[in-house]
Amino acid sequence: MEIIFLGTSAGVPTRIRNVTATALKKQDGKAWYLIDCGEGTQHRVMQTPLSLHRLEAVLITHLHGDHCYGLPGLLASASMAGRRHALTIVAPTSIRDYLEAIQATTGLHLTFSLEFVAVEAMDASLRLPDFAVEAVSLSHGVASYGFVFHERGVESRLDTERLDALGVPRGPDWGRLHRGEDVTLGNGTQIRSEDVLLPGRPARKVVIGGDNDDPSRLEAACRGADLLVHEATYTEAVVERLGTDNQHSTAAAVAAFAQRLELPNLILTHFSPRYHDNRQVSPNIDDVEHEARSHYRNTLYLARDLETYRLSRDGEVIRMGRS
Amino acid sequence: MEIIFLGTSAGVPTRIRNVTATALKKQDGKAWYLIDCGEGTQHRVMQTPLSLHRLEAVLITHLHGDHCYGLPGLLASASMAGRRHALTIVAPTSIRDYLEAIQATTGLHLTFSLEFVAVEAMDASLRLPDFAVEAVSLSHGVASYGFVFHERGVESRLDTERLDALGVPRGPDWGRLHRGEDVTLGNGTQIRSEDVLLPGRPARKVVIGGDNDDPSRLEAACRGADLLVHEATYTEAVVERLGTDNQHSTAAAVAAFAQRLELPNLILTHFSPRYHDNRQVSPNIDDVEHEARSHYRNTLYLARDLETYRLSRDGEVIRMGRS
Structure with a gap:
């Protein structure tokens, strides 16, 4: 399985990081799944081998702009490229109002149908071609979900x-x-x-969270998971300065949670733009990493845009470099 | 006066060109005006010296996605950067429905107010700080407008x-x-x-068109204009192959119009992505330029993303290179 980060910044883009979007695919397949779709996601997709024709489903964790403002343009571009087959959209139910209002006011006529799956109504696994997906309700200012991907088609x-x-x-x-x-x-x-x-081996299980200030919401979902991908918007030092009502997780909180559950692999993403990628400037992204490492002893990565991570059949996660 | 092209592709972005957005400003001022706002415009703005705090007005020529899908994210980012003063939005009236639906469904609370000016109701000049603006109705699949910028504050x-x-x-x-x-x-x-x-000299006048298959709609507006910026989505050869019902202008049609009016300066933009920027591949952007030059003898440019063009006080347009 491969995870390609298309955007790793929280709220607003930076010159280096775009707002949130993550691609998931089986290692040898062309079909892929998009989790969140911030503005400019289609631009990032153009920088990868991913094709809008082979996008099987879009899963939106929550309807904040930095997670969904790229969806109308991505759908329009897929249409202009001649896509014909239906696209599954798994999201909070108000995504329909959002998309229908945009379609009505901007004359957006799609060449393919959208098959909406309301995440609030999912009480069992949703079967997509490569994964069975569960949704877990998280804690954020608006309804926000994490998605649990159970590998299908295991040898x-x-x-x-x-x-x-x-x-x-x-x-x-x-x-x-x-x-x-x-x-x-x-x-x-x-x-x-x-x-x-x-099954010839255990099916792999990956949990990808949306914005969330309470990692323990994912405790049941993370039992036996190979990998958790979770936001780490702030460090403790910054939260102490800003107050704690920020509806996001710190690197420390996520790392401590992952350590308590003895998760083998953790990838952090969705970093506040206040953490500079230039390590000469404070605060910077190394602060986030140091804080996480001080609470978590297994394999840890901080995601960067356009990087691919490979989860092997034996549960090891390796950074493969940029697409 | 300066014009900075933030996006010059029609319909979908390419790896080199983003969808449509154009910035206009007085040469020595910080205040600026944005004409159209395709997805990813805020990302382009980050690559220029322009600041979202100094954006005076957004003018949307028409409500197709490649001209307006960047607006919600740009407003959200201006808010997160702490903008407080009102922003003027000049656009077809349904922009309100578009933005209000997005605000309602995605929890977008702006830190500043939007002052809408319905372009359909503009029957005289709108006075903005640096320009008096008129709107001209164009010919396209949906209501589309050109904007005429009359310089204010001439010495x-x-x-x-x-x-x-x-x-x-x-x-x-x-x-x-x-x-x-x-x-x-x-x-x-x-x-x-x-x-x-x-007035110490004639006020400069710049016409920036929206999507339009009939340049003659701009004839009265272009009398005495220093510069016309207009879409040239296709060449004649491609239109002959695709049919003529494309609701866009060819390079030949715009160039012949500008020649007939003896306009001193013409900048073409909004090129179909079928014209490659790689000149080894056919059709390519040189085909568009050759076609335009065969009909127009004054100063002609084909816009490229992030390039600045300067209109001097004596009416000369010079390409200044990339921001």
Whole structure:
């Protein structure tokens, strides 16, 4: 699996970081999933190998501008590029009012349909082609959600004990069942492939949060997760100066949460533009990293725009560099 | 006066050109005016010396996404930067529905007020601090306008014949009147400064069009203009292939119009992304330039993103390079 950060700044863009957008895809696939879509996301997509034709779904964590003002332009550009197949939009329900008002006032006619999934109404997993997705309600000024991506299509292995118990003789039928075909035995018994297959390895699980001042909301979702991607808008020092009613998390709070749950991998993003990327200026992005490292001992990254991170099958996250 | 192109692509951004936005300012001033605001305009502004605090007015030619999808984010960023003074928005009246729906659905609370001027209702000049602005209705799929900017605050000279006729003796009173102060003569006669001042030179006039398939709509507005900035979305060759119902102008049509009116300066912009900036690929941006030059003999430029053009007091337009 790969995660490509398209924007890692909170609230406003900087010269180096755009506002929030994150792409998720299977490592060898072309299909991809977009989590949040701040203004200028389509410009960032143009700098990657991602294609608007292969975008399977857009998931919006919450309807603040820095997470959704790029959506109308991205849809318009996909239309002008001739996209025809439907696009799934998973978001708080008022995304419909937002998009419909923009379509009505700006003459935006899409060449494809939008299939809305109201995140408030998701009480079970939503099955997308590559992932089953759950939504978790977070704590922010407006309704905000985190998304839990459960890998689908994990390579399977035959449940040989069950095959023996069912009396399926070793041979070509085992191969057919392994390939997903159902078979009928000589005695007329029907054997369904899905009944004799086991996952070849645990499915990977990635949690991508929206804006949130209470990481513990993600505690159940993070149990057994390979990776948490979460905002770390501020450091403790800045929050002490600004007050705590900022509706965002500090690096310390997220890192301590991830440590408590012994999460193997944590990527922080959505940094306040007050943290300069120039390390000669204070406060800077290193302050965020130092604070997080002082609370978390496993693999930690601070996301940068256009960087790809790869989550391997054995659960290791590696920074692959810029697209 | 200076014109800074913030986006010169039609419909969708390219890797080199953003969608439409143009900045206009007096050469030595900080105040500026934004004509159109496609997605990513605020990102372009960050690459110039322009400040969102000194933006006096936004003028939107028409409500297609590539001309207005950057406005919500630009307003949000101006707010987060602490702007307090009102911003004038000159645009088709439905801009209010567009912005109010976005504000309502995305929790966008501005720290400053918006003063809307409905372009349909402008039947005389609108007085902005540096320019008097007229709107001209154009021909496009939706209501689209061109804006005529008449320079204000031209250096004045004393009308000496009138001063003599009014019996104002040469001396300190002439200086006061030249500086804009009214004076009362020894005999009690009041002399108003504005009655004895003449413009020191003709006020400059710049016409900036929106999307438009009929340049002749701008004929009256362009009489005596120093500069026309107009879209040239296609070349004739491409229109012949695509059909003519594209609601945009060709380079040939705009250039022939400017030649017929003997306009001294023409800048073309809003190029279809099918014209590559790589001159090894066909069709490319040189095709647009060649077509325009074959119809127009005065000063011609094809705008590029982040380039500044300076209109001197004697009516010459010079490309100043990138911001």
